[in-house]
Amino acid sequence: MAQDDHSGADLAVADSSHAAHEPAVSPGTAIVASDGFQNPGFPPHRPRVTDEDPKREKRASRTVYTLFYLSIVGSVWAVAAYMLFPIESNDVGAVRLNNMFIGLGATLALLGLGFGIVHWGKSIMADVELADERHPIGGSPETQAAAVKVFTDADRESGFTRRSVIRNSLIGALIAFPLPAVVLFRGFAPQDQLPVELLSHTMWAKGTRLTLDPSGVPIKAADITIGSAFHVIPEGLAELEHGRLEEKAKAAVLLMRLEPSELNQAPDRESWSYDGIVAYSKICTHVGCPVALYEQHTHHLLCPCHQSQFDVANHCEVIFGPAKRPLPQLPIAVDDEGYLIAQSDFNEPVGPSFWERS
Amino acid sequence: MNRSKRRTGRRHPLATVALLALGLVFTGGAYAALSTGTAQAEAEPTSQATIEEGKKLFQANCATCHGLEAQGTANGPSLIGVGAAAVDFQVGTGRMPMQMQGPQAQQKPPQFEDEQVKQLAYYVASLGPGPDIPADHLVNGGGDAANGAELFRINCAMCHNVAGAGGALTEGKFAPPLTDVSGVHIYEAMVTGPQNMPVFNDLNISPEDKRDVITYLKYVQDNRSPGGFELGSLGPVAEGLFIWIFGLGAIVAITVWITAKSN
Numbered sequence: 001m002a003q004d005d006h007s008g009a010d011l012a013v014a015d016s017s018h019a020a021h022e023p024a025v026s027p028g029t030a031i032v033a034s035d036g037f038q039n040p041g042f043p044p045h046r047p048r049v050t051d052e053d054p055k056r057e058k059r060a061s062r063t064v065y066t067l068f069y070l071s072i073v074g075s076v077w078a079v080a081a082y083m084l085f086p087i088e089s090n091d092v093g094a095v096r097l098n099n100m101f102i103g104l105g106a107t108l109a110l111l112g113l114g115f116g117i118v119h120w121g122k123s124i125m126a127d128v129e130l131a132d133e134r135h136p137i138g139g140s141p142e143t144q145a146a147a148v149k150v151f152t153d154a155d156r157e158s159g160f161t162r163r164s165v166i167r168n169s170l171i172g173a174l175i176a177f178p179l180p181a182v183v184l185f186r187g188f189a190p191q192d193q194l195p196v197e198l199l200s201h202t203m204w205a206k207g208t209r210l211t212l213d214p215s216g217v218p219i220k221a222a223d224i225t226i227g228s229a230f231h232v233i234p235e236g237l238a239e240l241e242h243g244r245l246e247e248k249a250k251a252a253v254l255l256m257r258l259e260p261s262e263l264n265q266a267p268d269r270e271s272w273s274y275d276g277i278v279a280y281s282k283i284c285t286h287v288g289c290p291v292a293l294y295e296q297h298t299h300h301l302l303c304p305c306h307q308s309q310f311d312v313a314n315h316c317e318v319i320f321g322p323a324k325r326p327l328p329q330l331p332i333a334v335d336d337e338g339y340l341i342a343q344s345d346f347n348e349p350v351g352p353s354f355w356e357r358s
Numbered sequence: 359m360n361r362s363k364r365r366t367g368r369r370h371p372l373a374t375v376a377l378l379a380l381g382l383v384f385t386g387g388a389y390a391a392l393s394t395g396t397a398q399a400e401a402e403p404t405s406q407a408t409i410e411e412g413k414k415l416f417q418a419n420c421a422t423c424h425g426l427e428a429q430g431t432a433n434g435p436s437l438i439g440v441g442a443a444a445v446d447f448q449v450g451t452g453r454m455p456m457q458m459q460g461p462q463a464q465q466k467p468p469q470f471e472d473e474q475v476k477q478l479a480y481y482v483a484s485l486g487p488g489p490d491i492p493a494d495h496l497v498n499g500g501g502d503a504a505n506g507a508e509l510f511r512i513n514c515a516m517c518h519n520v521a522g523a524g525g526a527l528t529e530g531k532f533a534p535p536l537t538d539v540s541g542v543h544i545y546e547a548m549v550t551g552p553q554n555m556p557v558f559n560d561l562n563i564s565p566e567d568k569r570d571v572i573t574y575l576k577y578v579q580d581n582r583s584p585g586g587f588e589l590g591s592l593g594p595v596a597e598g599l600f601i602w603i604f605g606l607g608a609i610v611a612i613t614v615w616i617t618a619k620s621n
Binding site: 297 | 508509512513516517525527528529531533551553554555556557558559561562582584585586615616619620621
């Protein structure tokens with residue numbers, strides 16, 4: 001039978017020596033542990049039913065080739081399923097049947113192969129106990145010396161240590177080589193625009209009307225009844241041709257109306273709301289998920305990603321979860337026609353922290 | 359004296375009466391034409407008998423918490439001005455009468471017949487103006503499912519899950535699944551904002567848009583998921599749990615079988 005170079009020889013050594021293994025030092029100069037590990041050798045060989053009963057062996061071999069035939073059936077079925085259940089355009093149901101039946105065929109093919117091979121190995125192939133000893137990790141002293149000699153010879157012949165200018169300039173070149181790839185990452189940022197500027201400002205500006213997401217219809221203060229939550233985008237975002245999603249990802253706002261008596265506002269921010277109507281950035285300050293799970297009676301805003309909770313009645317301060325900063329508030333006012341407008345952009349960058357955020 | 363001129367200048371004595379009658383007929387006719395558009399099936403909203411029946415039901419079943427005149431107590435809010443839609447939703451889905459005070463009223467089998475629910479609703483509606491029970495053409499699912507899906511993703515999906523399977527909120531509250539809710543109740547919930555759900559009034563989501571949202575939810579209810587087993591449509595939590603238990607379980611079982619000694 002097939003064996004690798006070591007197993008048989010090592011096994012023979014282990015078997016013959018374990019009983020006669022005695023310490024090679026005289027008593028008194030070393031401590032011999034009385035409970036030291038003894039090689040127990042192999043457990044007694046237990047023949048399998050397939051070794052003893054030819055009927056059982058026949059049955060096992062039948063099982064194995066049946067599994068292989070099943071595998072062939074699975075492969076053929078997968079090919080047939082590809083033709084029998086074509087993916088028609090505009091029919092998602094066809095995708096389901098196509099995927100399911102090809103998948104079932106491929107599963108049968110692979111499982112039939114795998115189970116067949118393992119069953120063959122376990123119940124029919126020769127059953128002999130073997131110990132496959134580990135190779136020694138270190139090489140022989142001669143191999144080690146030869147390896148060291150290769151290195152010292154190479155160093156002497158190339159002058160790697162002696163010619164330090166050449167060596168150091170090589171190291172410098174190797175360090176400089178990957179730098180262009182790192183610098184090229186800047187190309188992922190928008191052209192001609194500073195990423196820090198982009199992260200710090202949104203589409204909101206003085207006088208921008210608050211409009212409904214997705215229609216872009218402007219909102220009047222009188223439209224918002226108490227307990228309402230409006231999903232808001234800045235005026236003009238719905239018509240943007242380029243970068244609409246990028247702008248929306250920064251400028252999305254949730255507009256809510258509370259009983260004015262339930263709002264606890266800081267004196268310097270009282271002018272940021274209008275008769276109980278408040279507008280807050282929808283972008284979580286933790287990692288930027290949209291926070292919009294608003295509870296109208298508890299005034300809690302819940303972020304669905306990591307369960308940060310913000311208290312709308314108290315300037316969206318964090319009351320639970322991993323977020324560290326309150327949601328930025330959009331200062332709002334009402335124009336001559338009764339429409340809600342922004343007083344300015346957000347007074348701080350929205351969303352999660354970044355390196356240059358002050 | 360120019361009698362003939364006076365006669366032509368004067369109207370007939372009965373002209374005022376005729377004009378009044380004409381005006382009344384027009385107003386009445388217009389009112390009748392408009393009100394038939396939103397008329398309800400069984401209980402007549404305007405009938406005094408309906409309101410009287412509703413008042414009796416209210417005082418026997420709801421007054422403990424909401425007060426004898428629905429003015430509210432320490433245990434329950436005032437119902438003046440909540441409208442028929444709020445009552446039809448809360449009582450019609452079995453949330454009211456409430457079993458006990460808790461984070462949120464639980465849904466249970468409705469405690470009243472449909473007609474009794476309507477009587478209660480119109481009694482409460484008679485106390486102050488509020489949203490009415492929606493007309494049938496707004497809730498039968500005959501709108502634009504694609505537009506409804508977009509509105510649902512923007513306004514509803516963060517709490518109710520994109521497939522309407524529901525989800526958790528803070529401190530024991532939750533957004534219930536919408537997979538088995540009637541169109542009328544979905545509409546009423548949007549208009550009235552029950553429990554902690556925000557209000558979505560007609561200026562935020564117009565009645566036609568609400569119809570589209572209901573159409574989308576009906577579409578999701580009626581069409582099986584193209585991806586096979588939904589596992590409750592709960593997303594990565596349910597799918598992760600499934601694959602960790604059954605996928606890894608199968609791998610562990612196969613590993614044990616491969617390494618076990620054959621008998």
